[in-house]
Amino acid sequence: MTQPAPAPAPAPAFVYDRPKDAPLGPSPLLVALRDEKPVTRVSVWNGKLESWLVTRWEEAREVLGSPSLSTNPNHAGFPAVREGVRQRERGFFQMYDPPVHTAMRRTLTREFMVKKMDALRPAVARITTDLLDDLTKKSGPVDYVEHFALPLPSLVICALLGVPYEHHEFFQENSKPFVDLTATAEQVTEAYARLSAFLKELLAAKRANPGDDVVTRLGEQVDAGDITEQEAADLGALLLFAGHETTANMIALSTVTLLENPEQIPRLFGTPEELANAVEELLRYISVLHGGLRRVATEDLTIGDVTIRAGEGVIVPLSVVNRDPALFTDPDQLALDRSNARQHLAFGYGIHQCLGQPLARAELQIVLPEVFRRMPELKLAAPLDEITFKASSMVYGVQELPVTW
Numbered sequence: 001m002t003q004p005a006p007a008p009a010p011a012p013a014f015v016y017d018r019p020k021d022a023p024l025g026p027s028p029l030l031v032a033l034r035d036e037k038p039v040t041r042v043s044v045w046n047g048k049l050e051s052w053l054v055t056r057w058e059e060a061r062e063v064l065g066s067p068s069l070s071t072n073p074n075h076a077g078f079p080a081v082r083e084g085v086r087q088r089e090r091g092f093f094q095m096y097d098p099p100v101h102t103a104m105r106r107t108l109t110r111e112f113m114v115k116k117m118d119a120l121r122p123a124v125a126r127i128t129t130d131l132l133d134d135l136t137k138k139s140g141p142v143d144y145v146e147h148f149a150l151p152l153p154s155l156v157i158c159a160l161l162g163v164p165y166e167h168h169e170f171f172q173e174n175s176k177p178f179v180d181l182t183a184t185a186e187q188v189t190e191a192y193a194r195l196s197a198f199l200k201e202l203l204a205a206k207r208a209n210p211g212d213d214v215v216t217r218l219g220e221q222v223d224a225g226d227i228t229e230q231e232a233a234d235l236g237a238l239l240l241f242a243g244h245e246t247t248a249n250m251i252a253l254s255t256v257t258l259l260e261n262p263e264q265i266p267r268l269f270g271t272p273e274e275l276a277n278a279v280e281e282l283l284r285y286i287s288v289l290h291g292g293l294r295r296v297a298t299e300d301l302t303i304g305d306v307t308i309r310a311g312e313g314v315i316v317p318l319s320v321v322n323r324d325p326a327l328f329t330d331p332d333q334l335a336l337d338r339s340n341a342r343q344h345l346a347f348g349y350g351i352h353q354c355l356g357q358p359l360a361r362a363e364l365q366i367v368l369p370e371v372f373r374r375m376p377e378l379k380l381a382a383p384l385d386e387i388t389f390k391a392s393s394m395v396y397g398v399q400e401l402p403v404t405w
Helices: 028-036 057-065 100-112 114-136 144-149 151-161 165-179 185-208 214-223 229-260 262-269 272-286 357-374
Strands: 039-044 049-054 293-297 301-303 306-308 313-316 402-404
Touching (some): 039 313, 049 057, 057 293, 057 301, 057 313, 100 229, 100 357, 114 144, 144 151, 144 229, 151 214, 151 229, 165 185, 229 272, 229 357, 262 357
Parallel strands (some): 049 313
Antiparallel strands (some): 039 049, 293 313, 301 306
16 A cells, blocks of 8 residues: 655745854855755745745845745735735835836936935035034943944934934834734834824924925925825835934944954044945944845746745755855854955845945935044943844844943
8 A cells, every 4th residue: 555655845944043142244054955955945934934035145136036926915925024024005115016116216316316426415514523523522331322323323314314303213113013923913003103103293294384305395296296195104104213223223233343342443534435345344244134035936937956946945045055155155254355245235126125235325425434534542341242133034133232442
């Protein structure tokens, strides 16, 4: 009698925890998968859903650039960061596919052109100087996150959008559920509703009393009939959330990384081109998008030597992709003069790559050299292994960063 074929072994859980003894590096499990089986099945939601994990740079870029993969969590196989996530009738535009995504993105593209971000640099420099003036008047140890890394991008995005900074605690608090991997779908929905309501009120105020800011121009597009009030509120909420969360963590982690690699710090003071390259290397080395970029196939496609069927999810963990030795020599070494650092995928790739990347680059290029110029004796006030990292966050960072100088 023929015996039934054994059931396939369950896929291993997608684990992206970074090692405690090397918190700036990727998960050892992800490294092993990249080296042994770069396109493989993993499970999410405690084994309730399986997805494909893509851990090499070449295949990752193919995934992120493919029109056969969607960012819309309404698809049943979408490997969202938490169970129960579904796209509302409205939402952050990066969750849409073309043509809706194309139209919504075009609404904001002009606001983040490199030329506009260059014009913003003097304001970023002034904010940096003011915060460092206040920081250096304190006696250490001081929490670098609370007093510098978080308020700086918050002040910048508030100035850009026209949001009064007095509301920063509100939008920072309501941003947390979006990146907290332990938050429920209901908590995310409630936080989104609060941010959306706040932006609608601000839009109404800006339409009555316009200024030279992004929210005013979104209001003008509402008045012209180009977008709805809700779409304008959604776009403003996204910028408010994304404009401070990733950059704040990137500033803090870059500072930790440089303090752990002090021989690299002088490279921040080279030519503008050398400084820009140093920032690209930090973006590659750190990869703050901790939980990976996620997609779902809308039709069959082949990635590497694997056929991914329509309806199957795909996860791209950037922390390991950006350290692929097939592309980056000695990828676990920080090298601010790395010749191909800009090939990282820290901002994604394809039509969904980060819209605000010119702003993030400008902030990092201004902030990091100024920190070490003003505080050449800056150092951690606690051993690295005593610092609490955000292991359960979509955006990797540190909870607090005690420093002295």
